[in-house]
Amino acid sequence: KRAFSQLQSTFGEMDKTAVAVTRSALLAANATLRDQHRYLVTETQTVTEEDFWETHKSLVEEEYAKISGATRAGTSSLLQSHLPLQGKVTLGVEEMRQIFVLYPAVHKAYEER
Numbered sequence: 294k295r296a297f298s299q300l301q302s303t304f305g306e307m308d309k310t311a312v313a314v315t316r317s318a319l320l321a322a323n324a325t326l327r328d329q330h331r332y333l334v335t336e337t338q339t340v341t342e343e344d345f346w347e348t349h350k351s352l353v354e355e356e357y358a359k360i361s362g363a364t365r366a367g368t369s370s371l372l373q374s375h376l377p378l379q380g381k382v383t384l385g386v387e388e389m390r391q392i393f394v395l396y397p398a399v400h401k402a403y404e405e406r
Contacts, residue, residue: 307357315357316346326352355397 307315320327326349333339346353384392393400 319356
């Protein structure tokens, strides 16, 4: 079993420092994840640190992508090129989908409104 601290993610090789920074950023930004981590890993020692993060591998990969500025292969930045720089912008279904894929926080805010 390969240690998560040397992870080959969708976005490339993550060294130990990148993994630590990414995990820390996730815990700082997500209170629910932080509470789960504290309870499962620290307090009850139900799971190991590595097992906890293995179950949250996709979160770590996505956060690493945000931190490093990487995007998934096939994700186009073409969206920005045809939008006007000023005034009201009307987005179609495809533009909205692309924004939601590129910026999950925007999708979450949209769903919560």
